[in-house]
Amino acid sequence: MSEVYPTEKPYRVRRTPDRAHYDKETVHGILDEGLVAHVGYVGDKGEPHVIPIFYARRGDELLFHASSKSGLGLAAKKGVSMCATVTLIDSIVYARSGFHHSMKFRSVAAHGPTELLTGDDKLSALDFMVDRLEPGRAAHLRPMNIQEIKATHVVRLMLDQVTAKVSVGDAPNEEPEDLSWPVWAGIVPVDTVYGVPRQHDPSVSDAGRPALAGPMFRK
Numbered sequence: 001m002s003e004v005y006p007t008e009k010p011y012r013v014r015r016t017p018d019r020a021h022y023d024k025e026t027v028h029g030i031l032d033e034g035l036v037a038h039v040g041y042v043g044d045k046g047e048p049h050v051i052p053i054f055y056a057r058r059g060d061e062l063l064f065h066a067s068s069k070s071g072l073g074l075a076a077k078k079g080v081s082m083c084a085t086v087t088l089i090d091s092i093v094y095a096r097s098g099f100h101h102s103m104k105f106r107s108v109a110a111h112g113p114t115e116l117l118t119g120d121d122k123l124s125a126l127d128f129m130v131d132r133l134e135p136g137r138a139a140h141l142r143p144m145n146i147q148e149i150k151a152t153h154v155v156r157l158m159l160d161q162v163t164a165k166v167s168v169g170d171a172p173n174e175e176p177e178d179l180s181w182p183v184w185a186g187i188v189p190v191d192t193v194y195g196v197p198r199q200h201d202p203s204v205s206d207a208g209r210p211a212l213a214g215p216m217f218r219k
């Protein structure tokens, strides 16, 4: 049995709670398939920000990097609490009424405190993020120089109050009396497809070449 996040109100799903999941297996499966999180936080003047950003999950941490001069980087430096959401869309649902049009999806919302990583923690997190794109690639790269390291904030959002919501199925939810309505109804699957890697001309080595089968190439 998978461990469960200790998510409490107001972070628990209210509507359609049968679609809510708090177990780590479901949450990690979604996070490890996505590439982009939308990270929300409240700025100094109380204004909301939601920023799309590349991330990598490591255990119960969500790692992302940001320019040290970016709003996100500056907020993380202050330890501001953030919320990161990740959404995978599996299909668009065309029902016989506008009301029942919807999507089948898997999503995660993770709330928690943030902090900046430093020293060896920071360097290992940066390598981890490269390896998320192709396992083992970081070992082949030119090491980062001091300027690059200074210019990059590495943010850790602890996975604490975490919710997954999963909507599955092959058919629209319809009112029984709508089923004879004369309009096309069904689903259109949506897939993320990765292409064949195209090498940049001046490349001199095949080391760290993205594989055709790996975490990024699930389909």
Ligand SMILES: Cc1cc2nc3c(=O)[nH]c(=O)nc-3n(C[C@H](O)[C@H](O)[C@H](O)COP(=O)(O)OP(=O)(O)OC[C@H]3O[C@@H](n4cnc5c(N)ncnc54)[C@H](O)[C@@H]3O)c2cc1C
Residues within 6 Å of the ligand: 010, 011, 012, 013, 014, 015, 016, 087, 089, 103, 105, 106, 107, 108, 109, 110, 162, 163, 164, 165
């Ligand atoms: C692609 C997509 C399209 C959607 N379209 C619609 C739409 O058109 N209309 C609509 O009403 N809803 C839509 N939803 C569902 C929507 O995300 C919310 O789940 C919904 O508004 C109900 O929220 P709530 O009142 O239960 O939770 P809220 O009270 O709004 O939020 C409480 C907590 O529940 C958790 N939570 C809420 N929603 C999600 C979620 N999707 N994934 C993970 N955790 C969540 C979060 O931790 C949040 O802090 C869509 C979801 C996705 C992924």
